[in-house]
Amino acid sequence: MTRSGAHLGALARLPVLAGLLAGAGCSSTSDLPPDVQTGAELYVSQSCALCHGADGRSAFWRPGPDLVPSLDAWTVDALAEYLADPAAWAARDPRLDDDGMPGFPQLSVDERERLARFVLSLGDAGGDA
Numbered sequence: 001m002t003r004s005g006a007h008l009g010a011l012a013r014l015p016v017l018a019g020l021l022a023g024a025g026c027s028s029t030s031d032l033p034p035d036v037q038t039g040a041e042l043y044v045s046q047s048c049a050l051c052h053g054a055d056g057r058s059a060f061w062r063p064g065p066d067l068v069p070s071l072d073a074w075t076v077d078a079l080a081e082y083l084a085d086p087a088a089w090a091a092r093d094p095r096l097d098d099d100g101m102p103g104f105p106q107l108s109v110d111e112r113e114r115l116a117r118f119v120l121s122l123g124d125a126g127g128d129a
């Protein structure tokens with residue numbers, strides 16, 4: 001029983017750590033409108049940032065392209081549809097080539113629209129787009 005007591009002590013500290021991490025995440029995006037902020041959280045939790053960079057500007061070693069130069073080509077509705085099935089979209093969009101962008105059909109339309117709003121907001125933040 002002494003061993004399990006020690007484990008419980010360690011577990012009791014976890015919520016504090018989780019709270020700190022959540023707080024840190026919020027403070028960096030708290031100036032965004034609520035739906036854009038949810039989009040920003042999805043952008044990280046759905047791994048978009050891994051391939052496109054946290055600011056959408058990618059980097060030479062990331063598999064995804066810099067998103068900012070092509071933002072003019074998208075609307076919220078179009079991007080939300082693209083995210084559901086990039087391959088189907090790429091088949092009718094000569095600019096895209098169905099090359100490594102995963103689909104996110106498991107997300108709701110609402111979630112994909114929030115993601116789209118966040119992605120489209122990246123151009124504003126970039127300044128030199």
Ligand code: HEC
Nearest residue numbers: 046047048051063064065070090096097098099100101102
């Ligand atoms: C495994 C890496 C990877 C992940 C994860 C990923 N992408 Fe992509 N994405 C790509 C690649 C590669 C392309 C280029 C596809 C093409 O040219 O047809 C792309 C293309 C795009 C485009 C179109 C860019 C253009 O030229 O118009 C957008 C927008 C986009 N991704 C947004 C997202 C969002 C939002 C997420 C998360 C929901 C995401 N991506 C997740 C790799 C990724």
